[in-house]
Amino acid sequence: MRKKGRLFVQFLVLLILIFFVSIIINNLLINLSRIGLGFNFNWLLKPASFSLAEYSFSYNPSNSYAWALFIGWINSLKVIFTSLILSTIVGIIIAFFRTSKNFFIKIISSGYITLIRQTPLLLQLMFWYFVGFLGLKSDSLFPSQNLFNISNQGISIGSVSISSEFAALLFGLSIFTSAYIAEVIRGGIFAVSQGQWEAFRSLGISERKGILRIIIPQALPAIIPGLTSQYLNLAKNSTLAIAVGYSDIYAINDTVINQTGRAIECFLILLISFLILNLLISNTMEIINKLVINSLNKK
């Protein structure tokens, strides 16, 4: 009986909520159409008539706005996932440097983290792009080699080449995020009680084996939630691409808004794209988290 009563109250609250939300949406739509900004998505199928520097699928200016935005989304995914992998690798390395007993390695790694974490990301991206990559000469640094070329036009290794814009964004995002990831990992390792370290040492297990088999598995449950939020930040920070001229979804959205004047629809598309992307990341991480916890419980 009591349970039924509670269910009824919850149902009532939900109804009231839906009622208010629909009033708000209705209000919004009326007001928007009154100032001539009513919702309309027909423009999505019209030709975009602007060209793009980078695309993974075929694109030309006579393709639709929708396709241009999709290309932008793929460009965003490209930079987010490569930098997710790169920043994790660098983050792990730096975290282990920080826990190292070697004084110099410790100083260098904590200096790296301090420097990266205390300066704004936008500034760092601008630095890598305008000072780092564009500061290079216009002809390759290694003119004799055809295998590896690096100039202010981009980097090419064999047949694979990436533009300076992509390289600077990848570099900047990875370095920035790696510093945070390193701290998350270090925090996780320190969360494992000192007794565990003493235990495996007294059993004569080697330092490397002990960390890999005993410390890391216990640190993971503390690391993964922190890692998830860093990955989500990375995805959101990728919109700073516009500062270094990379055609991500935000930059393309900017052009589309100006050509069509459809700011509200465009931002809605942007919000939903990122909602989907970040839900994907956070759900994947949740699955990983559950797997880790289950495997620990089995032991």
Add this chain to the structure above:
Amino acid sequence: MRRIISGIFLLPLVLTSCATLNQDNSSRLDLIRERDELRCGVSGKIPGFSFLNSSGSYEGFDVDICRAFAAAILGDPEKVDYRPLTAAERFTAIKTGEIDLLSRNTTFTLSRDSIGGNGLSFSPVVFHDGQGLMVKKESEITKIEDLSNTSICVGSGTTTEQNINDAFESLSIPYTPIKYQDLNQVIAGYLQGRCAAMTSDRSQLAAARSGFSNPNDHLMLDTVLSKEPLAPASEGSDQKLADAMRWVIYALISAEEQGISKSNIDEKLQQAINNPKLKPLRRFLGIDGGLGEKVGLSNDFVILIIKSTGNYGEIYERHLGKNSNVPIQRGLNRLYKNGGLHISPPFN
């Protein structure tokens, strides 16, 4: 799942906070008077047009248009609140009522001026511009065909982006656009050698070049990719505001046609008062005819404008003339009687 549902519920809440209520159909002219301040959208980043000067206030050609309007409606050119806007923000800023008037190197186009498009209302053209290309002299590029298979730095979210595409596509010249949000980044990308050329309105290229360490190392190609008539704009459904704006601009041009300037306005006014036979001058200066009232301004609005900014030619000389920091030849921006395109309909 729970997160998706709550996400969907919160989205409209976020959006509603952006929408503003448009109370009634009264003109913004009344609102501006009530507020005793004009909100004017400018770029704030283009020397000669709108730029922060050393004393921290905005200065330039576009800024003087705002000042002229403030003088006409409020009697004081200083009562302006400048809002620096990016190219992508500017139209939404007008539609949502954040600004009253946009004076920001905006190209007058059909889509922007029409109800089916951006729904704005454009004033007469204040600056006839055209899109150009700037290259480094040492690159030995002299014509557009030399730019085949190169990178070109371009500002995103402008007509520039579309024009360069149209021009290169029609000539079948392949190129890679490197797009930046901000003109300063376009310039930095070009100077750092990322692109063989940069493109923008010729006036902006000239303004940018004036800030380079060696302006003479850079060449503007003769090819003009597009016509760019730049004009102030306001909300399209506000006829009264649009009327007032249109005739403020024409007053500036008409004053130059009649040789009325900041220095001789008092003298001209005396002449008009003393001599009832100078009919057109008396109407123009608001002694007869009550023309100001017809466009929702005071009858002496022309005097207020000329006293604060001077006529069109004076504004041009001050910010873009030979002795200014950003000299741009007057060319198409001369009066019709001197071979240019500016002409004012009669003040009758």
